[in-house]
Amino acid sequence: MQIANPVLPGFNADPSMIRVGDTYYIANSTFEWFPGVRLHESKDMVHWNLLPSPLSRTSQLDMRGNPSSGGIWAPDLSYADGKFWLIYTDVKVVNGAFKDCTNYLVTAESIHGPWSEPIRVNGVGFDASLFHDDDGRKYLVQQTWDFREYHHGFDGITLTEFDVKTMKLKPETERTIWRGTDVKLTEGPHLYKINGYYYLFAAEGGTVYTHQEVVARSKSLDALSFEGMPSNPFITNFDTPRSYLQKQGHGALVDTPSGEWYYASLCGRPWHHDNESFTDPRGWCTLGRETSIQKVEWTEDGWPYIVGGHGGQRYVDAPKDAIETEAPADHSQHDDFMSDTLDLNWNTLRVPFDGKMGKVGGGVLELRGQGSLCNLFDLSLVARRWQAFNFDATVKVEFDPKNYRQMAGLTNYYDDLCWSWVFVTWDERRQCRVIEVAQNDFNNYTSFLRDTAPAVPDDVKSVWLRTKVRKQWYSYEYSFDGTSWVNLGVKLDAKILSDDYILRRYGGFFTGAFVGLAAIDLSGYDRVAKFSEFDYRELPDNE
Structure with a gap:
């Protein structure tokens, strides 16, 4: 070996x-x-x-x-x-x-x-x-x-x-x-x-x-x-x-x-x-x-x-006296959220997963909206490490926001300074749910789809969200049936989620990129998002 x-x-x-x-x-x-x-x-x-x-x-x-x-x-x-x-x-x-x-x-x-x-x-x-x-x-x-x-x-x-x-x-x-x-x-x-x-x-x-x-x-x-x-x-x-x-x-x-x-x-x-x-x-x-x-x-x-x-x-x-150990072939993960405890691959920020953040079991991860992804105190984020240069991560989310301060979706996250996500929220101009992509780059916040965000039809209960990470770049997609996917047309530079990029402007650059699920309610009404059918699938490196 x-x-x-x-x-x-x-x-x-x-x-x-x-x-x-x-x-x-x-x-x-x-x-x-x-x-x-x-x-x-x-x-x-x-x-x-x-x-x-x-x-x-x-x-x-x-x-x-x-x-x-x-x-x-x-x-x-x-x-x-x-x-x-x-x-x-x-x-x-x-x-x-x-x-x-x-x-x-x-x-x-x-x-x-x-x-x-x-x-x-x-x-x-x-x-x-x-x-x-x-x-x-x-x-x-x-x-x-x-x-x-x-x-x-x-x-x-x-x-x-x-x-x-x-x-x-x-x-x-x-x-x-x-x-x-x-x-x-x-x-x-x-x-x-x-x-x-x-x-x-x-x-x-x-x-x-x-x-x-x-x-x-x-x-x-x-x-x-x-x-x-x-x-x-x-x-x-x-x-x-x-x-x-x-x-x-x-x-x-x-x-x-x-x-x-x-x-x-x-x-x-x-x-x-x-x-x-x-x-x-x-x-x-x-x-x-x-x-x-x-x-x-x-x-x-x-x-x-x-x-x-x-x-x-x-x-x-390997050591000459090694005893062969059984272990998964890679770090791919599928989670149906049937257990009432989180899988070992999941992590939260600073505090344990508890009732204030949400609950899990019976096929659903419920996250109760709290602070933004910049928050160091009250945040409903459950995430896992990037462990391959190329992977797809998909989740199904049911969310019914009533104002633009309520958001829920799939994030690629380094720290409170640098992250992006695809999420469901409310557009008060069009009076409907929409799907938006946003990035926080050292607190320079950009809403990429502010004028073109796809509307979620009233009869659609759940939205599937997906990120495709391909080493240098990554993108976001959505689906209303889990089969037919639409690329949201935003190509993001993965370097913004690297130790080396963070180092340029901040003294704490010691972690790495995560992909996760988040719910935010800045209006303070604890709006709940329901996540299911999470899948993290590693792909071969193209080297």
Whole structure:
């Protein structure tokens, strides 16, 4: 078998990979999307299955009002003392000098839960991980944030002992163990003890095309005792602009039962328009930051290296002792909404799906109209990741608006700043329901069909809406019978839903594009939309 990268396509950033027995687990960042922390499992590193998220209650994660790309940054999953430990950061400020954040700890005896209520750990910096030393002591390892304008914001890697009796840190033990290289922006630390050395893996260069992972080691955990690897960086694509995978860096190291080594890293897959340079801009990652896995070997003097070079490979040999895992062939999804709980692929923004937002079951997803798609507090949106460059997504919607402030439909969404949708609303000039397409581009809002919006006949109860995404471009269609489709004539540039486009004007660019279902009622009358027969169908890449 071979690992085909990325192993977790579409917005699965900052992987924390561990092995327990013969099973591998990966935890990924979820930022402002709920539930918090995405989990997958596999026994072969090739095929991965999605698990329930560990942070499913507001008592564990309260993100209401969090800025886009705030929330869960770089969770750390570990296993020790017969249970799983999960460290996660909730970031409340994204732009500017401050990154107000709190680190929490939850535990569970089974990866499937139940997961405990959180213990507040500290707020020194984000990307915290928990290191379990072989003498039984535990340490929190974290990026350290410095808000002062005369210091670099990334102030090295801090280590603090964690007392398992009190389940609290010992602040007096806090010390900086490594400053990083001159590339700076040192973050995402993970510690490992191998053959008598403490190995520190850390990301640098920012999670963009200059991203990299570096390695340092020490015989002790004393302050500033770590020395950098002579051949750093360990992995990067800064100097491999034509590699299929880009942005590799932040990740985690794991060994197999038979002693092989692998490294899970975030990555991106940029594309270009035909009239753009291949290297500047390097491209647009509409699928966000994904997860790749590379094979690792060691030099005679005890330093790790990526097999095939630090740019990594698209295809990697699976572990020799891999146990073949059954998993879906792709990430296509059909949802008839028969269950009274949402499918694991669905996510909401900042808060869990509840009665205020709507209900599901019996073949219908009901969404109660709330705020606009720019709202950070009250929003009725249920969405799933783009996980392929080419796909069709279709849904049937029953909606009877009474004014233009009431809208319901199908959206392609990056964050509160950048999104578009096709929706049913009311046109007071023509006194009828219409189908409109609109886009929000950094709060520049455009109604494309303001003079040509198709009317919905009075005798039509439901409207089918569809989006066709074809890597660089996407469009919207409608149907009154689910069979005959009409293209609405709006061709939208997909780059507006990419990390790289958001980065140009906003400091939180860490997620990826979603396709979802939304209901809005700005008049405050809670108008309900009924969705059914959702289908997300992935198509082959044209490469």
